[in-house]
Amino acid sequence: HPAELSMQAGGRGPNGRPHPRTFLACATAESEPRSGERAVDFPVCVVLPAGGTGERTGLQTPKQFWSFLDRPLISYTIDAFERVSWIQNVVVVVAKENVDQMSHIVQRFAHRKVRVVTGGCTRHRSISNGVRALAEDRPEVVIVHDAVRPFVEEDFLYQIALAAKEHGAAGAIRPLVSTVIASTAEGFLDHSLERSKYRASETPQGFTFDVISQAYQRCSDWDLEFGTECLHLALRYCRVHAKLVPGPPTLWKVTYRWDLAAADSILKEPMLRSACVLSGDSVHAATLVSSLQKAVGALSMKLHVLTDLSAGIQAFLMKEWNYIHVSVDVCRLSDMEALVTRLEVEKRAPLCPLVLIWVHLNTHGDQPCSRAEGDTAAILDLASALKPNKLLLYSIQLHKSEEPELWEGSVSKLSELIGVLVKERSPALVGQLLRA
Ligand SMILES: Nc1ccn([C@@H]2O[C@H](COP(=O)(O)OP(=O)(O)OP(=O)(O)O)[C@@H](O)[C@H]2O)c(=O)n1
Numbered sequence: 001h002p003a004e005l006s007m008q009a010g011g012r013g014p015n016g017r018p019h020p021r022t023f024l025a026c027a028t029a030e031s032e033p034r035s036g037e038r039a040v041d042f043p044v045c046v047v048l049p050a051g052g053t054g055e056r057t058g059l060q061t062p063k064q065f066w067s068f069l070d071r072p073l074i075s076y077t078i079d080a081f082e083r084v085s086w087i088q089n090v091v092v093v094v095a096k097e098n099v100d101q102m103s104h105i106v107q108r109f110a111h112r113k114v115r116v117v118t119g120g121c122t123r124h125r126s127i128s129n130g131v132r133a134l135a136e137d138r139p140e141v142v143i144v145h146d147a148v149r150p151f152v153e154e155d156f157l158y159q160i161a162l163a164a165k166e167h168g169a170a171g172a173i174r175p176l177v178s179t180v181i182a183s184t185a186e187g188f189l190d191h192s193l194e195r196s197k198y199r200a201s202e203t204p205q206g207f208t209f210d211v212i213s214q215a216y217q218r219c220s221d222w223d224l225e226f227g228t229e230c231l232h233l234a235l236r237y238c239r240v241h242a243k244l245v246p247g248p249p250t251l252w253k254v255t256y257r258w259d260l261a262a263a264d265s266i267l268k269e270p271m272l273r274s275a276c277v278l279s280g281d282s283v284h285a286a287t288l289v290s291s292l293q294k295a296v297g298a299l300s301m302k303l304h305v306l307t308d309l310s311a312g313i314q315a316f317l318m319k320e321w322n323y324i325h326v327s328v329d330v331c332r333l334s335d336m337e338a339l340v341t342r343l344e345v346e347k348r349a350p351l352c353p354l355v356l357i358w359v360h361l362n363t364h365g366d367q368p369c370s371r372a373e374g375d376t377a378a379i380l381d382l383a384s385a386l387k388p389n390k391l392l393l394y395s396i397q398l399h400k401s402e403e404p405e406l407w408e409g410s411v412s413k414l415s416e417l418i419g420v421l422v423k424e425r426s427p428a429l430v431g432q433l434l435r436a
């Protein structure tokens with residue numbers, strides 16, 4: 001029964017215990033640790049300061065806990081580090097009142113390398129707490145990275161780690177986009193800096209463990225209270241000149257509300273690129289898919305035509321692809337249930353909502369596809385059972401018209417609907433029978 005499928009396909013197996021964590025990749029998020037082209041051969045740990053309140057977003061929820069596709073921003077950042085095989089563990093530093101919430105996130109998304117510690121009233125105090133939590137690990141290098149910069153790539157982390165080991169400290173920099181000026185006490189321009197001589201300091205930053213721990217042991221209370229720059233502490237208290245490493249624009253920090261909208265768009269973008277379509281051996285379905293491939297091309301979405309359910313499952317599970325299933329005339333619920341059963345067998349539970357679109361092609365002229373009508377309630381049941389497990393089932397019906405213009409119009413509408421459903425992943429339309 002769909003309800004049982006839901007229990008099995010989602011977070012809990014027959015024995016009621018959560019499935020061991022095997023999960024789908026989605027967005028910039030989870031996948032099994034990937035060995036990058038180059039690996040670091042010394043111990044590296046990470047400190048993610050996440051103890052702020054995100055006042056500049058104007059939101060009640062601290063931005064690091066703001067959810068995208070039902071997953072908090074910090075989980076994407078943690079994943080970016082967990083996917084790096086040469087990173088031993090990640091110390092996440094959160095405000096005392098968020099420790100339980102953070103621990104729940106670690107459990108829900110089965111973050112394997114994470115240790116949660118309590119932060120302080122300033123960013124430096126939080127980072128200092130995180131570094132102290134590594135005293136027993138004593139890694140060769142500590143990477144410090146703002147938890148609200150989720151788009152960090154392994155290759156750049158590699159550059160920072162190596163530069164930190166070689167020079168004692170290293171930091172990401174970006175070109176300034178505005179000129180820096182100094183103001184008089186009365187609020188008038190005193191002087192401006194020659195922009196070409198300056199850079200914006202970003203994260204990730206890297207330090208040998210000795211440098212960063214000594215810098216925090218030696219720094220003043222003023223530094224801890226008002227300072228914003230770890231590289232400065234390394235210079236002032238350890239005489240270490242950090243190596244500056246130009247970084248990509250994706251290192252930007254989520255600070256204002258519009259940054260959240262930008263992050264949402266970037267996280268969703270990979271999910272819009274590809275869909276696998278299972279059309280079986282029907283000639284009509286093949287005709288539809290061929291027309292559809294041209295139409296969805298305009299959405300910059302690529303359709304991968306697959307011939308059997310296993311290939312479809314594989315693509316759906318392993319490649320973050322959306323899934324389109326074409327039924328001709330007879331809309332067998334069992335087709336879709338077979339997919340869900342396989343998801344259960346594979347013990348897969350997606351981390352981000354994944355889109356399943358069931359296309360009902362009716363070739364009997366303009367007669368309603370009675371099976372689809374009859375199945376409407378069953379489709380709703382199955383869709384409702386799948387929704388808690390982030391499998392968003394949508395269904396679209398269209399008729400095979402012999403009039404080329406009508407048929408082209410239907411296919412165009414179908415691709416438009418597919419584009420919207422994949423992009424918006426609207427919970428409100430789950431289980432609805434739409435018509436192209
Ligand atoms: N007491 C603090 C303050 C900030 N941070 C963290 O430092 C990073 C960068 O700081 P910022 O962007 O300033 O975050 P907030 O302080 O939360 O933002 P705001 O200044 O708008 O409140 C963030 O991941 C933030 O959670 C921290 O760990 N502890």
Ligand SMILES: O=P(O)(O)OC[C@@H](O)[C@@H](O)[C@@H](O)CO
Pocket residue numbers: 123146201202203228229230231253
């Ligand atoms: O100052 P905020 O707390 O807004 O953000 C922290 C940034 O200043 C910091 O991440 C980089 O400048 C690198 O030190």
